[in-house]
Amino acid sequence: MSALSALENALENRWEALWRRLSGREPAEIVDALRRECDSHAVVCRAGRVMVPNAYDVELAGPVHEELTRRGGRVGQALVDRLARHAARHGYEWAGPLAVHVSRSSEVPNGRFRVASSVMPHVSAAGFRRAGD
Template identity: 75%
Template sequence: MGALSALEEALENRWAAVWARVLDKEPVELLDALRTECDSNAVVCAAGRVLVPNAYDVALADEVHDELTRRGGRVGQAITDSLARHAERHGYEWAGPLAVHIARSDDLPNGRYSVTSRVMPHVSAAGFPHAG
């Protein structure tokens, strides 16, 4: 195992511990769900070129969302970073800039979540009106 892989594994284990405290269960389940969503929607476009969705929505039960909100953006960034490392390890290309959106859902029981993905087209700066 290379030094970079060992460092990545150590960082993933650290964030797993944070998630375990936040979610009061193994965080690997949610991270695995994101990775599975990414893998399941991978499209081979050409030899050696595999595209994956770039927008991921994670819906969390109220209590879990509240706990994450109290902790600030660090956990959301950790999730995004973990997904980015997963794609890099598999040689995936994003369909555009990677975005992971975490939202509250009244429809989920405590401790549960849902994960969906889609291709969100890149919006260029030309699409916004200029400040006058």
């Protein structure tokens, strides 16, 4: 294992421990859902070029969202980092700048989440909102 891989694993373990402490949820569930969303919307444009959506919305149940925002919110950026590493491992290209927007939703069952993606040009996490919000 290279030093870079060991450092990456250590950082991921630390992130997961922090997430569990803050939200009581396994981050692997949300990260896995983001990865599945990315993979399921991958489009092969030509040999060696696979495009994926660049805007992801993670809706959290109220109590989980409140806990994360109360302690300072770098959650979206942490999820962006994890998703970016996943895409790099698979050779995916983003349809535009990558953003993960984390929001509160009363439509998500308590303790659960929902993940959706779309293609949005020139998107930033601050400006990304799902249609209808």
